[in-house]
Amino acid sequence: xxxxxxxxxxxxxxxxxxxxxxxxxxxxxxxxxxxxxxxxxxxxxxxxxxxxxxxxxxxxxxxxxxxxxxxxxxxxxxxxxxxxxxxxxxxxxxxxxxxxxxxxxxxxxxxxxxxxxxxxxxxxxxxxxxxxxxxxxxxxxxxxxxxxxxxxxxxxxxxxxxxxxxxxxxxxxxxxxxxxxxxxxxxxxxxxxxxxxxxxxxxxxxxxxxxxxxxxxxxxxxxxxxxxxxxxxxxxxxxxxxxxxxxxxxxxxxxxxxxxxxxxxxxxxxxxxxxxxxxxxxxxxxxxxxxxxxxxxxxxxxxxxxxxxxxxxxxxxxxxxxxxxxxxxxxxxxxxxxxxxxxxxxxxxxxxxxxxxxxxxxxxxxxxxxxxxxxxx
Ligand SMILES: *Cc1c(COP(=O)(O)O)cnc(C)c1O
Numbered sequence: 001x002x003x004x005x006x007x008x009x010x011x012x013x014x015x016x017x018x019x020x021x022x023x024x025x026x027x028x029x030x031x032x033x034x035x036x037x038x039x040x041x042x043x044x045x046x047x048x049x050x051x052x053x054x055x056x057x058x059x060x061x062x063x064x065x066x067x068x069x070x071x072x073x074x075x076x077x078x079x080x081x082x083x084x085x086x087x088x089x090x091x092x093x094x095x096x097x098x099x100x101x102x103x104x105x106x107x108x109x110x111x112x113x114x115x116x117x118x119x120x121x122x123x124x125x126x127x128x129x130x131x132x133x134x135x136x137x138x139x140x141x142x143x144x145x146x147x148x149x150x151x152x153x154x155x156x157x158x159x160x161x162x163x164x165x166x167x168x169x170x171x172x173x174x175x176x177x178x179x180x181x182x183x184x185x186x187x188x189x190x191x192x193x194x195x196x197x198x199x200x201x202x203x204x205x206x207x208x209x210x211x212x213x214x215x216x217x218x219x220x221x222x223x224x225x226x227x228x229x230x231x232x233x234x235x236x237x238x239x240x241x242x243x244x245x246x247x248x249x250x251x252x253x254x255x256x257x258x259x260x261x262x263x264x265x266x267x268x269x270x271x272x273x274x275x276x277x278x279x280x281x282x283x284x285x286x287x288x289x290x291x292x293x294x295x296x297x298x299x300x301x302x303x304x305x306x307x308x309x310x311x312x313x314x315x316x317x318x319x320x321x322x323x324x325x326x327x328x329x330x331x332x333x334x335x336x337x338x339x340x341x342x343x344x345x346x347x348x349x350x351x352x353x354x355x356x357x358x359x360x361x362x363x364x365x366x367x368x369x370x371x372x373x374x375x376x377x
Contacts, residue, residue: 009318012194015359020251027247037243039250046253053182056207058216059241063168063190063203068095069219070164070186070205076101080135083123085115086326087344088140092166093327105328105338111286114147115139121155123339137163141170141180144294149175149183171196172260172292181206196294197252199245260292262358267293273369277376295356303349312375318368323351
């Protein structure tokens with residue numbers, strides 16, 4: 001097929017449900033064109049209802065901003081150490097550095113591709129032995145697969161270290177029936193353009209109570225004290241979500257569960273058509289885990305095969321991408337210590353994310369599968 005003739009198939013593109021524009025129009029009609037208003041309140045309520053478990057949600061301008069505020073609220077500051085899953089997007093780790101703290105990276109486990117509870121405990125013991133107890137743990141539900149909540153939180157509890165749960169990729173995923181985004185002492189969500197639902201750009205901090213939510217909103221709106229003039233006794237940030245983008249979010253919440261089912265359908269389709277090959281492996285859901293399958297990923301048998309598949313897909317105008325490059329391999333973090341078992345490096349070498357949007361059609365999936373089958377032949 002000629003690249004010009006074939007429709008581009010994206011890895012994960014925005015997918016509107018239909019009512020988003022109505023909420024945005026209403027914001028214009030009523031002149032709520034500001035970082036507050038009925039859509040912001042409504043979107044927060046929708047998320048709180050969806051997440052259950054008494055979740056309190058502060059809508060913010062990005063998931064990265066939410067991580068930044070989350071670390072501040074957990075007391076992380078200059079000179080602290082924060083343990084962070086190595087296999088993740090850089091935004092999980094960057095806010096640690098914003099605060100003058102030091103990320104210490106922890107490798108993944110095979111079963112979930114997320115932070116390994118054993119390596120986590122080894123890291124904590126070693127940091128304490130070296131004289132500094134880590135201030136927080138950033139654990140990530142990568143690609144929508146929950147991390148091993150029970151084991152990770154047991155280690156965290158034993159050493160009394162708070163967990164900042166990075167649920168940017170896992171809205172709609174559950175662990176033993178409980179929604180991801182409600183496990184950490186604080187948790188974050190992302191509504192970037194490529195995520196399971198989008199507000200074009202946006203995020204949220206999920207807190208355990210109303211007081212923490214108010215604190216997050218206070219910090220995200222320039223930390224303005226209660227006075228007629230502008231009075232400040234703390235450093236503030238400009239991280240609040242806009243009432244326009246929140247309108248998109250309200251529309252997206254109406255189709256969230258449908259989007260999860262479409263993403264899971266993508267995964268099942270790939271698995272059904274590719275798993276008879278011994279050269280391709282899929283990550284199964286461990287007992288009690290339900291993944292939103294934000295991205296459908298495969299493990300190939302070698303770097304060479306992975307690159308052959310990626311190249312063949314690119315030639316057919318199909319976007320695919322190697323799995324997240326671990327943070328301990330990133331040149332920006334070469335100074336940081338890491339506790340490693342080889343899993344994340346191995347996954348990075350052989351793994352590939354396939355087109356996974358909730359707006360893909362069966363023809364698109366069929367095109368992806370036939371290109372891959374051609375390479376395997
Ligand atoms: C997308 C993402 C973020 C950052 O969210 P933004 O809204 O893009 O700032 C953080 N962590 C992970 C794992 C992500 O995938």
